[in-house]
Amino acid sequence: LSTWYLRRSRDRFKGEDEQDRQAALATLQEVLLTLSKVMAPFTPFIAEKIYLAVGGTKESVHLEDWPTAASEGEAVVIKEMDTARKIVELGLALRAETGLKVRQPLSGLRLMNHELSSELRQIVADELNVKTVGVGEGETEGLVWKEEAGIKVGLDTVITDELKKEGLLREIVRTINQIRKDQKLTISDRVAIRYQTSDDLLKSVFVEYADEIKKSVLADSVEEGDGGEEKKVDEMKVVILVEKL
DSSP states (O other): OOHHHHHHHHHHHTOSOHHHHHHHHHHHHHHHHHHHHHHTTTSHHHHHHHHHHTTOSSSOGGGSOOOOOOOHHHHHHHHHHHHHHHHHHHHHHHHHHHTOOTTSOEEEEEEESOOOOHHHHHHHHHHHTEEEEEESOOOOTTEEEEEETTEEEEEEOOOOHHHHHHHHHHHHHHHHHHHHHHTTOOTTOOEEEEEEOSOHHHHHHHHHTHHHHHHHHTEEEEEEOSOSEEEEETTEEEEEEEEEO
């Protein structure tokens, strides 16, 4: 049971697809139940607490049978996921080395010597915030490479105008949600957003991505106007007012 697993599953736990949400929760329950059984011999009390809290069917975890090992098929999936995680680790290292925040979307990542399923490619793309994950050297300008443990990845570091705007969108959403947090607002609180900036690029993001901003920060409106506090979005100054409705 890892932080990676929980973070990757977080959207499923609160998703609108009820069948998928229940499947994700049932899997987490099974993982926790199995974990409690494995923990029981050396951490008996916390194992008991976990077992009973997540729906263990016996009076005590210590009355359960010892879990069986993963099947060969499960072991293959685990190995493939380990490879995907290593690719993500190398991609994040390349982002750090080139000074590109994860919130800044990039065009793509290229893999050498490794094939990934479409599902794992999507996970890698999500984790690294890239549009595509391809295979092969490629001749793209701005491609930087890193190799470790037989895995070689190349990150496309060219930022187009559209990618720049998407990156600013994420920064705006993060800034507004931090203001919401500071105001101790909950997910049931709707807000109105007013902004003011002299930067044309930043202003265009507020206009073009107004619907995305509203959805991401639980706002009924995003309009240009006075008031609020000065913030910096990627070193650009903007005054933002978050008003509870």
